[in-house]
Amino acid sequence: MPLLSRTTMGLDRPAPAEPVTGPGAKLVAAQADGGVAGRNAMGSGWGAAMGQIKGRGGVFATCANPGCGSGWLHLWRSRLTPVFEAGWTCSPACTAQRVEAAVSRELNGRGNAQQGHRHRVPLGLVMLEQGWITSGQLRQALDAQKAAAVGRLGYWLVRQQGVSEHQVTRALGLQWSCPVLPLEFHDTEALTVLVPRLFVDAFGALPLRVAAGRLLYLGFEDRVDPVAALAVERMSGLRVESGLVQESLFTSAHSRMLSAKFPSVELIEASSEPAVAHALAKSIERARPAESRLVRVHDCLWLRMWLRRQTGPLPERGSIQDLICSIGTQ
Ligand SMILES: [Zn+2]
Numbered sequence: 001m002p003l004l005s006r007t008t009m010g011l012d013r014p015a016p017a018e019p020v021t022g023p024g025a026k027l028v029a030a031q032a033d034g035g036v037a038g039r040n041a042m043g044s045g046w047g048a049a050m051g052q053i054k055g056r057g058g059v060f061a062t063c064a065n066p067g068c069g070s071g072w073l074h075l076w077r078s079r080l081t082p083v084f085e086a087g088w089t090c091s092p093a094c095t096a097q098r099v100e101a102a103v104s105r106e107l108n109g110r111g112n113a114q115q116g117h118r119h120r121v122p123l124g125l126v127m128l129e130q131g132w133i134t135s136g137q138l139r140q141a142l143d144a145q146k147a148a149a150v151g152r153l154g155y156w157l158v159r160q161q162g163v164s165e166h167q168v169t170r171a172l173g174l175q176w177s178c179p180v181l182p183l184e185f186h187d188t189e190a191l192t193v194l195v196p197r198l199f200v201d202a203f204g205a206l207p208l209r210v211a212a213g214r215l216l217y218l219g220f221e222d223r224v225d226p227v228a229a230l231a232v233e234r235m236s237g238l239r240v241e242s243g244l245v246q247e248s249l250f251t252s253a254h255s256r257m258l259s260a261k262f263p264s265v266e267l268i269e270a271s272s273e274p275a276v277a278h279a280l281a282k283s284i285e286r287a288r289p290a291e292s293r294l295v296r297v298h299d300c301l302w303l304r305m306w307l308r309r310q311t312g313p314l315p316e317r318g319s320i321q322d323l324i325c326s327i328g329t330q
Pocket of ligand 1: 090
């Protein structure tokens with residue numbers, strides 16, 4: 001949009017007492033988000049273009065779509081929303097192009113990175129090495145597991161060999177090189193804004209607590225899910241520390257969280273990449289979020305829309321909308 005980005009003249013001028021001075025400005029203010037939006041969004045680019053209006057020194061919103069071919073000022077469109085990944089777009093077509101690029105990035109880029117197979121020392125050996133079990137205990141537990149053809153080794157060590165559950169969790173932590181996380185003061189209701197219910201359920205990712213407003217502890221039962229953890233980190237902007245939670249504690253906290261109230265979510269199934277992008281862009285155009293982001297979580301794309309600007313580390317429950325799109329295999 002050359003018209004909008006051409007000049008920065010007047011950026012450092014003092015703001016006039018009444019920034020709206022011309023008939024053109026009134027039109028913008030009236031048609032943007034309640035006047036305030038129009039004034040805030042006006043910058044010198046607009047002023048220079050119209051020769052009438054003096055901005056308040058704000059930066060005039062320019063379309064974030066690098067392929068934007070519009071030289072046209074969409075007077076009827078808010079200059080504040082919709083925002084996708086920190087960039088405002090000037091038209092539904094530009095929103096669609098940015099979303100298409102993001103969908104392609106997630107499906108073909110780093111979100112797609114398969115976890116390399118990492119060889120792990122078997123749980124029994126970890127425990128044996130630590131001196132937490134004897135070779136006799138290990139052999140009997142393995143035999144029981146084999147005979148029953150059900151249950152993990154840890155289960156049999158606890159049920160049959162009297163090994164403590166906590167010790168099994170510690171061994172799993174060693175096996176996965178991750179900490180064992182406590183489950184004290186678990187404020188289930190407050191944390192449902194961080195991870196959609198579907199992911200808590202399907203991937204067993206349990207938000208435990210937020211520390212210092214920037215660190216999220218994410219608990220798993222018997223193995224961490226780095227793909228889910230990375231997705232939550234990218235979406236929330238919080239640093240995520242993944243760890244294991246002792247099974248019995250995890251199970252009750254997990255079911256408690258699943259029965260808590262979560263923000264609204266829309267589930268979509270799409271058969272192709274263009275169909276996914278189309279559906280997501282349409283939602284953004286409809287909801288006009290103040291911010292929105294897209295991340296991949298395994299075979300899902302997760303779009304989160306913040307309908308208002310956020311102030312704290314946890315999003316306001318009523319102001320977020322999630323959209324989860326499963327990607328069909330073709
Ligand atoms: Zn554009």
